[in-house]
Amino acid sequence: MTTTIPVVKHILDANEQLAAVNRTTFAQAGVLALNLMASPGAGKTSVILATTSRLPAAIRPAVIEGDLASTIDADTIAARGLPVVQINTGGGCHLDANMIAAALPNLPLGQFNLLLVENVGNLVCPANFALGTHLNVVIGSVAEGHDKPYKYPGMYAAADVVLLNKSDLIEVFEFDLGYFQRGLTMVNRSAPLFVMSCRTGVGVDAWVEWLQEAWHNAFEMTRR
Amino acid sequence: MHELPVTQGILQVALDTAQQNGALSITDIHLVIGAMSSIVDDSVQFYFDMLNRETLAAGARLHFRRNPAIATCLQCRHQFEVTPPLAAECPVCGSAQLQVAGGREFYVESIEIE
Numbered sequence: 033m034t035t036t037i038p039v040v041k042h043i044l045d046a047n048e049q050l051a052a053v054n055r056t057t058f059a060q061a062g063v064l065a066l067n068l069m070a071s072p073g074a075g076k077t078s079v080i081l082a083t084t085s086r087l088p089a090a091i092r093p094a095v096i097e098g099d100l101a102s103t104i105d106a107d108t109i110a111a112r113g114l115p116v117v118q119i120n121t122g123g124g125c126h127l128d129a130n131m132i133a134a135a136l137p138n139l140p141l142g143q144f145n146l147l148l149v150e151n152v153g154n155l156v157c158p159a160n161f162a163l164g165t166h167l168n169v170v171i172g173s174v175a176e177g178h179d180k181p182y183k184y185p186g187m188y189a190a191a192d193v194v195l196l197n198k199s200d201l202i203e204v205f206e207f208d209l210g211y212f213q214r215g216l217t218m219v220n221r222s223a224p225l226f227v228m229s230c231r232t233g234v235g236v237d238a239w240v241e242w243l244q245e246a247w248h249n250a251f252e253m254t255r256r
Numbered sequence: 257m258h259e260l261p262v263t264q265g266i267l268q269v270a271l272d273t274a275q276q277n278g279a280l281s282i283t284d285i286h287l288v289i290g291a292m293s294s295i296v297d298d299s300v301q302f303y304f305d306m307l308n309r310e311t312l313a314a315g316a317r318l319h320f321r322r323n324p325a326i327a328t329c330l331q332c333r334h335q336f337e338v339t340p341p342l343a344a345e346c347p348v349c350g351s352a353q354l355q356v357a358g359g360r361e362f363y364v365e366s367i368e369i370e
Contacts, residue, residue: 034368044265182342
């Protein structure tokens, strides 16, 4: 005779708990943390470079880079003089809260107040593994085609903000922006969409302004 | 895609609950997984059968309740279940103004123990 025990716990409960610890660490250090997620090559590193070169002096960024292997991205970021840590997952397809917790001691906590985490290039798995970050930034690219919100609704639904990169290629790829926007709105009514080209710079300022406001709002709340 | 860590998660949640309740064994685990998640049930079962050996969950049966995502047409109010790739138009009136909700559940609902 069996007994039924109600549980109602997130399947990745252990990771959720670690993410909560990370979130506390960020709050205590006065850091707003972003989780940048996108397919390989969509422009995560480019967004980090384009964003950090436009921030005012009051916002001091640091970066955590996530890749299966190599330090290519971290080296590029370090060359800009930004504090950066590279996580190599050795085959894992996403970052998790444990990896972030292990990486944090390698950053100069107290010397930065914005953390950009570049997740592994993957439009599926990262959405399920909380890191303890505050904002999910999903980066799509025109070169992927306009149907990605329809095919990867889990990721687009999880976004707090969506950046559509490589806008300079809209004609070449016959990208239907309206179709893309409808797909996004269908699964996510609240995430704003910023259409941009990191290469030409078009549209990047509007995203950086939004980020600055989010950063100011985050710290107004902790001051209360 | 990442059924192994997912299966490890299920096993950990189930074993923690079983231990807290002084169980001798776990016979069944009930899961609620939304249609928008990319989990393949057979892959989870496959990993689970490997990982549960020599634990309280050895031999336990997994039960998957797949909650659908529901699309609502903002024009004609027709509602229908959807799974990726999502429909771009309402099958009744053809409008592109759809709203999708739900299908994002991801939890262990209950376990049965002896």
